[in-house]
Amino acid sequence: MPQQTYSHTRKIGPKGDTPLKPDGTPDDNDRVEIGPTKLAFDEWAEAGLEIPNLPRMREQRLMRLAKALRDRDYGGILLFDPLNVRFASDTTNMQLWAAHNPFRACFVSADGYMVIWDFKNEDLLTAYNPLVRETRGGASFFYFVKGDKTEHYAKIFAGEIDELMHAHAPGNRRLAIDKIQIHGLRALEALGLQVFEGEEVTEKTRAVKQDEEIRALKCAVHACEMSMYEMQNMARPGLTENDVWAVLQAENIRRGGEWIETRILASGPRSNPWFQECGPRVIGNNELLAFDTDMIGCFGMCSDISRTWFLGDGSPTDEQKKLYTHAFTHIQENMKLLGPGVPFKEIVHGGHFLAPEYVSSRYSVKMHGVGLCDEWPHIAYPEDYDEGAFEYTCEHGMVLCVEAYVGAEGGKEGVKLEEQVLITENGFENMTNYPFEEILLD
Known part of the structure; x- marks a missing residue:
């Protein structure tokens, strides 16, 4: 089955001469990563609040999610809900638009390997997080963008998930999914994957x-x-x-x-x-x-x-x-x-x-x-x-x-x-x- 092209995410971090914000992210005026403004940081300092360390928070979340998968004997989880994608990766892209146009997806294996499918196969909005191991394109198989070829593109996407399961959970065909278009569900099940309720995993992990x-x-x-x-x-x-x-x-x-x-x-x-x-x-x-x-x-x-x-x-x-x-x-x-x-x-x-x-x-x-x-x-x-x-x-x-x-x-x-x-x-x-x-x- 033909594969969508993808790029390994650039492992970019703060430059040696780039200072950090109180939350551990680069203090770079031109960065793409969203976050609090100086007004918020100043107010928190005045209030004596402890600021979270975002690199540490991201790692903690991914570890918790991977453990939840292992506890249930799932080989991986496929996420389309933009808030679940945010939890797993702390990356965003047009969150409200994505809530009703599922163009973005995230796969996390039980061993913690994470892949994001993003807009136009670009890692612009994911590269700052090295926990995202790959950024790909091709998760859009809803009718607005694929029309009468929706089923075709769903099968291509399902093939990628199947390969990731074989690579990172060999012998395990148990896949959790939070939300998915109907053609995607059918395509995954046709490849022999057993689909389980992903919302139960994410809701309890996030709780x-x-x-x-x-x-x-x-x-x-x-x-x-x-x-x-x-x-x-x-x-x-x-x-x-x-x-x-x-x-x-x-x-x-x-x-x-x-x-x-x-x-x-x-x-x-x-x-x-x-x-x-x-x-x-x-x-x-x-x-x-x-x-x-x-x-x-x-x-x-x-x-x-x-x-x-x-x-x-x-x-x-x-x-x-x-x-x-x-x-x-x-x-x-x-x-x-x-x-x-x-x-x-x-x-x-x-x-x-x-x-x-x-x-x-x-x-x-x-x-x-x-x-x-x-x-x-x-x-x-x-x-x-x-x-x-x-x-x-x-x-x-x-x-x-x-x-x-x-x-x-x-x-x-x-x-x-x-x-x-x-x-x-x-x-x-x-x-x-x-x-x-x-x-x-x-």
Whole structure:
């Protein structure tokens, strides 16, 4: 079967006379590698935060992923999800475009050999990471770019994967895949490869963070909170929801963040029911403004924080205080459930319960994992618990978002609050430091 041309990635590293940034990457104004800006580094230094060492973080991630493959007796894993590719290689290329146009792929063998298929068979955006052993082209076999020859190109790509499996996992035909177009799946199976669920591998591997990732998350959260301060400083009645949201987007980019997954910000009556996205509504006087950052920030790390603010020249109503205080109590009490070894099921059925009038409008999840985005696990409310779906326990190094949405069905407004929490050896550490609204606490 004909092969796509490829290049062995150039093993380029920092030049001898090139200084390094605090994260261990070259301080080169013309580099192609994305990363935090001077503004972010300066803010982290002022806050006394430890900066992650990215070369070390990359090696730790690859080692964890390869070990997960060996633990399951898989010869390799094939990744198309851009966040899984980011986890394995810490390389990016048009992340949002790649999410719906799968032109990019990554193969990792159980012995840690990594290959990236990138745009136009160029290693421009992968060469800085020597853990990427080869950069190739030819992973695009979706209809937009290959039309009626999609099946043909899928077979060519499958042949490359087959050869990599023979070379790096001889005798092992067990291949995990996270996501793949249907022609690709059929082509791989036709070559005798046994295909297994790759998302189970990546979600569980990503769930437990090591020290460098925890440092990266703390830096990303701080950058998000600094962006939130800028956002709150300008938020006021008379502006549109979009005016306020645009500040968060801009400040994220200014610090070297990457994108925001949603645009969930709502004011006044649009805050109930939840999940309405921001629009041209003009914020009224003495209203609540609620939002969820869902920010993919510095180092590609997710900062998932929710706050609700009171905007106006008056005083909050008793109802606004009641909603806010209930939401605040909910997350503070539920956070106390966390610690290593605690079963997810215990969290589902324990802690603070929503008042009956708020249950029908509850948030979609009581807690969830977070890392490069919202991740495994999904810890449901008792009403949504699915026996057997998440029968696991908390582990040291997991990071969970503790959620609350409080709003009565048919009510005038609602409150959204959320904290990002690290499971430690002996309990938990709240990574979030953004203040709550004292004026709304009853």
